[in-house]
Amino acid sequence: MRILYLRNVPDEVAERLERMAHRAGLSMNAFAVRELAQVARQADNAALLCELPDLGFSAEDVLSDLATGRGER
Numbered sequence: 001m002r003i004l005y006l007r008n009v010p011d012e013v014a015e016r017l018e019r020m021a022h023r024a025g026l027s028m029n030a031f032a033v034r035e036l037a038q039v040a041r042q043a044d045n046a047a048l049l050c051e052l053p054d055l056g057f058s059a060e061d062v063l064s065d066l067a068t069g070r071g072e073r
Helices: 011-024 028-042 045-051 059-069
Strands: none
Touching: 011 028
């Protein structure tokens, strides 16, 4: 595993991360590693979406059908 050192982290960002880590019951290091891992996993999502075939449905059609199915319209 690699070691990363972060410099010039604004105080407000570090304080917010400390609070979030505390609420999650994690050390700041464990929390930061967890969050960075999630961001890294999501990095390829846009490329994956672009590779999906176009099925000819618009987002509006999908949302409308969902609303109809839920009895919202």
